[in-house]
Amino acid sequence: MIENWIDGKAREAGDGATFETIDPWTQTPHDTVALSSRDDVDAAVGAARRAFDDGPWPKMGFAERGELLHALADLIEASADELAAADSHDMGKPLRAMLGKDVPRAAQNFRFFADHARLAPSELYPSDTGHHAFARYEPAGVAAAIAPWNFPLMLETWKIAPALAWGNTVVLKPAEDTPTSASFLARLATEAGFPDGVLNVVHGFGPDSAGEFLTSSDGIDRLTFTGESTTGRVIAAAGAAKLVPVSLELGGKGANIVFADCDLDEAVSWSNRAIFTNAGQVCLAGSRLFVQSEIYDAFVDRFVASAEALTVGAPSDATTDVGPLASKTHFAKVAGFLTDLPAEANVRCGGVADDGSWVVRPTVITDAPVDARICTDEVFGPVVTIQRFDTEDEAVAAANSTRYGLNAMLFTENVRRAHRVAARLRAGTVWVNCFFVRDLRAPFGGVGWSGVGREGGLYSREFFTEPKAVVMQP
Ligand code: NAI
Ligand code: MG
Numbered sequence: 001m002i003e004n005w006i007d008g009k010a011r012e013a014g015d016g017a018t019f020e021t022i023d024p025w026t027q028t029p030h031d032t033v034a035l036s037s038r039d040d041v042d043a044a045v046g047a048a049r050r051a052f053d054d055g056p057w058p059k060m061g062f063a064e065r066g067e068l069l070h071a072l073a074d075l076i077e078a079s080a081d082e083l084a085a086a087d088s089h090d091m092g093k094p095l096r097a098m099l100g101k102d103v104p105r106a107a108q109n110f111r112f113f114a115d116h117a118r119l120a121p122s123e124l125y126p127s128d129t130g131h132h133a134f135a136r137y138e139p140a141g142v143a144a145a146i147a148p149w150n151f152p153l154m155l156e157t158w159k160i161a162p163a164l165a166w167g168n169t170v171v172l173k174p175a176e177d178t179p180t181s182a183s184f185l186a187r188l189a190t191e192a193g194f195p196d197g198v199l200n201v202v203h204g205f206g207p208d209s210a211g212e213f214l215t216s217s218d219g220i221d222r223l224t225f226t227g228e229s230t231t232g233r234v235i236a237a238a239g240a241a242k243l244v245p246v247s248l249e250l251g252g253k254g255a256n257i258v259f260a261d262c263d264l265d266e267a268v269s270w271s272n273r274a275i276f277t278n279a280g281q282v283c284l285a286g287s288r289l290f291v292q293s294e295i296y297d298a299f300v301d302r303f304v305a306s307a308e309a310l311t312v313g314a315p316s317d318a319t320t321d322v323g324p325l326a327s328k329t330h331f332a333k334v335a336g337f338l339t340d341l342p343a344e345a346n347v348r349c350g351g352v353a354d355d356g357s358w359v360v361r362p363t364v365i366t367d368a369p370v371d372a373r374i375c376t377d378e379v380f381g382p383v384v385t386i387q388r389f390d391t392e393d394e395a396v397a398a399a400n401s402t403r404y405g406l407n408a409m410l411f412t413e414n415v416r417r418a419h420r421v422a423a424r425l426r427a428g429t430v431w432v433n434c435f436f437v438r439d440l441r442a443p444f445g446g447v448g449w450s451g452v453g454r455e456g457g458l459y460s461r462e463f464f465t466e467p468k469a470v471v472m473q474p
Helices: 038-053 062-078 080-091 095-119 152-165 180-192 210-215 229-242 264-280 293-308 328-339 392-399 415-424 457-464
Strands: 004-006 009-011 018-023 028-034 132-139 142-146 169-173 199-201 222-226 246-249 255-258 288-292 346-352 360-366 383-389 407-411 429-432 465-472
Touching: 004 038, 004 180, 018 080, 028 080, 038 142, 038 169, 038 199, 038 210, 062 080, 062 095, 062 152, 062 180, 080 095, 080 152, 080 180, 095 152, 095 457, 142 152, 142 210, 152 169, 152 180, 152 222, 152 457, 169 210, 180 199, 210 229, 222 229, 222 457, 229 246, 255 264, 255 392, 264 293, 264 360, 264 383, 264 407, 288 293, 288 392, 293 346, 293 360, 293 383, 328 346, 328 360, 328 383, 383 392, 392 415, 407 415, 415 429, 457 465
Parallel strands: 142 169, 142 222, 169 199, 222 246, 255 288, 255 407, 288 383, 360 383, 407 429
Antiparallel strands: 004 009, 004 199, 018 028, 132 465, 346 360
């Protein structure tokens, strides 16, 4: 049973309601989960409120809080197998990816923000009229975090760690498909010595369920959300109703531009990772490849070969690169894109596995018209379209022809082109000759339909604190 975690304790829903979490590889329920009512969510917000208003957490120094955050990171590392299994059973991510990337990054999120908060500078405003002015960064209060299912532990900790490091308390609502790691994490926080109520977890669905009960609560001071762009609009409206600042990390349709002057082997290898990592269930996925004409055929041949070389299979198998999609609903959505392809589209490899599993094999599509749904909409699966281009201007225009703007990649060995094109791409992050390389100090967020606001480093401080100007008359 996956319970809520409220005020330092595991708790079933007050009315005993539950739902099931399904393992997408076995296609059977692997646990039951507390289904929170509004009362349960109110209890979690109340606990977070008391821990903030009356508890020691916001008053602790950065060093003391930082020690607890590092202690939690230690416990995450010590519990790597359990945490890896949790997300893997909930959404089918290969264990190898969990152990190699998601779990270490979850620990690193706590370590980074613990140290960053302690070492961050604050501003003094020297005056020639005698006033002394400076900025204080005070914790905002109770932060509500609503998370998606694609990187459960990693994205939840990316929100929780800065919120806690800056002295806030948190109520987390994980995605309904991926509840397990969140409750485990909250238990570890209590074990690490966090005061009761500092980190709370409530389970349930979105509309008319735990998600909406949380966003409509009067007790929250910040709302951070990652998920679908259409949900982002609903969350933004909920924040507006309460005048609560909202941070939104939403969908993407990442452009990946491969110029003829690239290192072809590297471009193929990074482009493969950019779309097939996590079975393409990545907001940052490089799902639209644009390849310059001179190398188009050579690139497509090698890229298709690299896609076919990936190992598809059980998440628990150490050789698996691509597992099942996260749920039956999501599988149906991705499969629907593939049955709805325009006649001109040429499927070079991949497709639905057709063995009853919820697997879509790494799929490469060429010759699809750019206004086809497969080229314009976020598929969120291991499916990439490739288009040919001739000039740099053409590539930039094609890359920017979307309402999304989370990230883009470009491959070139020409440093002047790299700077020029990076500056022209409408995106929150541009990766040159790489993908998914993160510096947690850097701004992270999206343009247009991909989000509102930035998190990371001082951008997280901006969001999770109330900066106060203190002006003193000598
Ligand atoms: P979603 O946006 O519906 O759900 C994300 C989270 O928001 C979940 O915790 C959900 O319970 C909660 N939620 C949903 N509606 C809510 C509401 N009205 N009020 C409060 N909370 C609410 O995403 P979903 O349905 O899980 O995935 C659907 C699509 O979204 C995917 O196919 C993909 O295209 C995109 N997506 C994008 C992600 C990203 O990282 N940018 C992550 C996950 C999904
Ligand atoms: Mg949804």
